[in-house]
Amino acid sequence: MSERLPSQRTALKLLVESGCSPQVIKHCKTVMRLAVQIAENCKKKGLNVDVQLVRIGALLHDIGRSKTHSVDHVIAGVQIAEELGLSNSIVSIIERHAGGGISRDEAKKLGWPVKDYLPRTLEEKIVTYADKLIERSEIVGVERTISKLSKDLGEDHPAIRRIKQLHKEFSPLVGDLATRK
Numbered sequence: 382m383s384e385r386l387p388s389q390r391t392a393l394k395l396l397v398e399s400g401c402s403p404q405v406i407k408h409c410k411t412v413m414r415l416a417v418q419i420a421e422n423c424k425k426k427g428l429n430v431d432v433q434l435v436r437i438g439a440l441l442h443d444i445g446r447s448k449t450h451s452v453d454h455v456i457a458g459v460q461i462a463e464e465l466g467l468s469n470s471i472v473s474i475i476e477r478h479a480g481g482g483i484s485r486d487e488a489k490k491l492g493w494p495v496k497d498y499l500p501r502t503l504e505e506k507i508v509t510y511a512d513k514l515i516e517r518s519e520i521v522g523v524e525r526t527i528s529k530l531s532k533d534l535g536e537d538h539p540a541i542r543r544i545k546q547l548h549k550e551f552s553p554l555v556g557d558l559a560t561r562k
Contacts (some may be wrong), residue, residue, distance in 0.1 A: 384468035386433055387414075392440040399461055400447035404517065411518040415437035416511035422555040423503065430503050431470075439475030439508045445475065456481045456493055470504070477501070478509045479529075481543030498541070510547040519552070521550045 387395065396406050416439035420432045445458025458475040477483075482499035489495045500506045513526045523544065530541055 384470050386437045386471065389436060389440065392437050394467060395441065396444060396447075401444065401446050402446075405443055405446045407518045408515060409443050411439050411520070412442065412508070412511050412515050415439075415514060415520060416508050419507050419511055419551060419555050420504070423507070423551075426554050428503060428554075430507070434470055434474075434504045435507050436509060438471050438504060439511060441471055442475055442478045442508055442512060452479055452483075452491065453493075455483075455498065470502075473502070474508050476507050477505050478512050480536050480540035481509060481513060481547055482540075487521060487539065500547075506547060506550070510544075510551050513547070525553075 391506075393406070393410075394431060401409070413436055416435050417432060420430045423430045424432065441458075441462065442460065443454060444542040445454035447461070448457040450455065455476060455478070459472055462472045462475050477498050477500040479498070481546065482492070484499065485495055485497050488498055500509045506517050514520055514523060516525070516529075527541055527544060530538065530544070534540060
């Protein structure tokens, strides 16, 4: 919370300057709105959450999509964020948002630097969860996300378990967000 974060306007400018498409920027704005709603609900329930970090992290989580739309957008995003001198907290959100997080073994299979890419902080988890409830720029239920991932990755993929765990963790705090557009 002591790190200096870019403003919302600056974060949007960074997305444009990095080459993100209007569709990616619209997605990031939608994720930001939902993530901030989740963060504010968590704060009302007494959790210590940095809402501004969630806001900026959610806006920038997909900055790597300016280079690729594969899962490797995470690695590209980390590189961009580090080159821009963004805070470690923002870099971590970018690094840990994909698929409910990516384990060390999964990272190795992807050819990524071998380490754990699982969301740890409350802010990382909020952005990851919000991202999984947004399809393009539409809020969808977690069931739809799980169904789509099951078809794409297989029903027993670890990402599905992780997303279910995030839903289990956040739904008591924020309810069913897909019904509140």
